[in-house]
Amino acid sequence: MVRTVYSPEYCLQYLEQYASQESFVLGLILGQITDARENIIHLARTPEEKSTDTGSESSYTSEKTECVRNLLGVSEAWVADHAKHVTRMLPGGMFVQGIFITSDEDVFEDPNHFSKIKTILNFTHKILSSNPHMFGNYPHSNERLILHMSTSTKVLTCKSMEVGSGKTTSIKPVEWKFLPKPQQWQRLDCYYEFDDIYPIIVKKSGISVKQQFQQILEAAHKTIQSSVMFIDGELKDGSDALEQLIKKKRPKNSTKAQDVPKSMHVSLFVPFESSLPETVEYLECDGSIHFSGVVSSSVFMYPKATVSEAIAAVKQDIIRSLASRFTMHCDALIDDNLLPEEKVCFNEPPRRVLVPVGALYLCDYLFPGEAPAEALLSVKELLDLQITENDVVCDVETPADTSEFDALDRDASSEELLATPQEASQFMYITGICFAMFVLIVSILIHYYDAIAQFMGKLLTRS
Template sequence: MVRTVYSPEYCLQYLEQYASQENFVLGLILGQVTEARENIIHLARTPEEKNTDTGSESSYVSEKPEAVRNLLGVSEAWVADHAKHVTRMLPGGMFVQGIFITSDEDIFEDPNYFSKVKSVLNYTHKTLSVNQYMYANYPHSNERLILHMSTNTKVLTCKSIEVGVGKSTSIKNVDWKFVPKAQQWQRLDCYYEFDDVYPVIVKKSGISVKQQFQQILESAYKTIESSVMFIDGELKDGSEALEQLIKKKKPKNSVKSAQDTPKSMHVSLFVPFENSLPETVEYLECDGSIHFSGVVSSSVFMYPKATVSETIAAVKQDIIRSLASRFTMHCDALIDDNLLPEEKVCFNEPPRRVLVPVGSLYLCDYLFPGEAPAEALLSVKELLDLQITEGDVICDVETPADTSEFDALDRDTSSEELLATPQEASQFMYITGICFAMFVLVVSIFIHYYDSIAVCISRLLSRS
């Protein structure tokens, strides 16, 4: 059975624009894969390579681009780095599904060019798979798309190959269909609140901010994965399609309009009580603590025929991907990677999420404290090859953190009184443990001698 993908018609115009200029262009295919259908949402040209360290997270902020004349001159690391940045902007359930190319060469017939295509896709797959929380978990299969438009004939060809399987040369035909009407998406909004305290334990080898955040991310992942999702306050059957839920909500006498757009569904995640408790309880001497608090805004867009199970996976993935993106960006912006600052209290605010329009849905970007929406325009232009205005950026999905209680704290005097030293915290933990152990000892003694006490009491009562 031939694989079929559906794409908005403006993607064809996008390809023809570059093909008419007879320029070599390589970019990313972005979309969503569900059991019902595979939808492409956007094609994003990869920026021209620049004279910076391609392994760094800031490699897209530089000067002096180097023009690449054909596919053989493309850097695999540069394309993979582009895919990393773009994936951060994708909501849960959407992925980089492959690459597109406009060129005058036949990339499928020439073995040198086809070998380069496989190298680019495999390198990108390997790079993204390193961080499972941010980039991985691609659904259904490891097949990636290759879309090619000839600058000479304007003929469009799409095929797929499997990545991450060694020297596999299997290539399959793909039926690429352009849809004239804009694809309708079902939006699901979720606000997930975090309010957790994590201990900081510095070992002999030390611990960095990145290491500590990785531990927090692993803990958050386990909690979110164990949670139960309610849609509009109700627990739904995982096999049911989203469009069926929409039909059930509509009144029977309502008139269907072509201009009707599905309203957003509200999603709530609840963690079962037994899963919120730690597996083991340990008494450790801590060097400090991290109070992780705030609300993560999640907006996921799903194909209406997608199932509830697929939607659940997308929402959970969106929250984790957003956390992983913020942690990485925050750590890269730090001057000092030392986890324990000289101050008793250190307040840090990771970047907040904003939404940017792409076609009939929204992707996201992240702004650091003090940054204006204009900063998002640069990211959208550079990474997505789109022109939007400052008014298009939705900045109120998350509000800046309230730092009033930290600003009012006198770090010179009151913080010394309010914060226990690591030794004091350790003593408190041990004392709590000893009290509990004494309580258990008393109860066990009482149970052990209960029968003897009962016999003595019965004898006294009989004599009286």
């Protein structure tokens, strides 16, 4: 059975625009795969390669560009870097599904060009798979799309190849269909609240901010994966299609699409662990990190997708958003030392904003003090789109209010500092020295166990 993908009509116009210029262009194919259908949402041209002296990952800010005139001159590392930045902007359930090319050469028949395509796709797959929380967890098979438009004949050809297998690569034909009407999407909104304290344990070899955040991300991933998802306050059957839920929500005697609610509200409930541990160990820590606030999540699903697929997309979106913020925040830090000299250090990771792409929204992240104009630069550079400041939705998350922390005395106790309430839409973390407080809590738990044990022993003796 031939693989079929669907994309909006403007993707064809986008390809023809570059093909008519008779210039070589390479870019990314962005989309979503469900059991019901595979949808392409956007084609994003990879920017001209930029050279820097540092060779850092964030080289997109450089002004010096190197024009690549054919496929053989493309750097696979540069394409993979573009895929990493773009994936951060994708909501859960959406991925980089392959590459597109406009050129005069037949990239499928020329062995040198096809070998280059294999190198690009395999290297990009390797880089993205190295961080599954942010870039990986690609659904279904490891087949990636290759879309080619000839600049001379304007003929469009799409094929797929498997990546990461290490075996002989075989290419398969793919049927690409353009939709004259905009694709319908079902939006699911979720606000996941964080109010957790994580211990900081500094070993002899030391620990960096990135290392600690990775441990926190693993813990958050485990918690979110174990949670139960309710849609509009109800627990749904995982095999049900989202469109079935939409029909139930539509008012009776109404067939108008505008009568359907624009979005579904999603709530994640973490199961309560009723069983206490049999033994409690002392944990000597050097400090703590307090995460407080809410991560905003907006996921767009094909209406025929199942509830299970929607659940996976929402959970993935929250984890991907956390991983993106952690990485961006760590890259912006001057000092990688986890414990500051001050007793308490307030940090605000970048907040999420939404940017329109066709009939749905992708996202970007703004650091404190940055204006929506910063998002316009990312959208232009990474997605090859022109939008205005009014198009950027900035109210899904609000900046944290730091006024209360600015007024606090640095010598105040950690217990007082961690008791400050925060607005639901803020997301931040606080690091501080809390060894005494943590040991006190553990001591109380052990004392509680001893008291219960003595009480049960007396009851057994009397009986």
